[in-house]
Amino acid sequence: MAKIKRALISVTDKSGIVEFAKALAGMGVDILSTGGTAKALREGGIKVTDVSEYTGFPEMLDGRVKTLHPKIHGGLLGVRSNPEHVRVMKEHGIENIDLVAINLYPFKQTIAKPGCTLEDAIENIDIGGPAMLRSAAKNNESVTVVIDPADYAVVLDEIRARGEVSKETNFRLAVKVFETTSAYDSMIAEYLKSKLKK
Numbered sequence: 001m002a003k004i005k006r007a008l009i010s011v012t013d014k015s016g017i018v019e020f021a022k023a024l025a026g027m028g029v030d031i032l033s034t035g036g037t038a039k040a041l042r043e044g045g046i047k048v049t050d051v052s053e054y055t056g057f058p059e060m061l062d063g064r065v066k067t068l069h070p071k072i073h074g075g076l077l078g079v080r081s082n083p084e085h086v087r088v089m090k091e092h093g094i095e096n097i098d099l100v101a102i103n104l105y106p107f108k109q110t111i112a113k114p115g116c117t118l119e120d121a122i123e124n125i126d127i128g129g130p131a132m133l134r135s136a137a138k139n140n141e142s143v144t145v146v147i148d149p150a151d152y153a154v155v156l157d158e159i160r161a162r163g164e165v166s167k168e169t170n171f172r173l174a175v176k177v178f179e180t181t182s183a184y185d186s187m188i189a190e191y192l193k194s195k196l197k198k
Contacts, residue, residue: 003164004029004159005098006030006031006032006098007029007032007100008072009033010051010128011101011102012103012104012106013103015149016149016152017037017101018041020152020155021044021101022045023156027160031047032049033048033049034050051069051072074089074094075095075096075097076100076135076143077138079139097136098143099144099145100136102129102133102147103149104181105124105129107125107188108187111124126184133177134177137177138174140173140174145174145177147176147177148180154169
């Protein structure tokens with residue numbers, strides 16, 4: 001396992017995120033973040049690099065496009081033990097991202113609100129979050145992916161004890177990601193299907 005040197009944090013549910021990021025930063029981890037999460041972390045006294053500064057590309061289209069970038073997905077998907085991957089990443093200035101803490105837009109809560117319109121629901125379909133979660137989970141041998149705040153303590157305990165997160169924990173966390181994203185997509189599909197004209 002590689003040591004965690006860089007983390008990307010972008011969460012809707014901010015429970016425990018400042019404490020988690022502060023602990024990571026205290027262990028020398030560089031923090032990348034976006035929007036409201038970056039603001040919350042800065043207010044918590046944590047040094048944060050905005051994803052747009054890191055990629056050199058601004059957030060655009062009302063925030064719909066911010067993390068869909070080769071410097072993000074290359075940093076998550078690159079196989080550290082593959083010399084060709086390492087060469088190409090170096091050539092294009094892509095650095096490893098070793099940990100991702102992300103949870104998804106609150107689609108379920110949005111559609112449960114009285115008067116929720118189809119437009120409101122569609123705006124709460126997360127695109128970048130599932131893409132990053134899936135990239136990190138696919139490369140779980142090298143990347144720790146945390147979708148549930150309940151797992152923050154486990155991850156921190158392993159880093160403190162071993163200097164890294166175990167392969168077993170990374171695999172378990174990756175399984176949780178695919179369970180969550182598949183349920184999220186199914187919920188969206190069911191909601192949209194209910195709007196089809198009979």
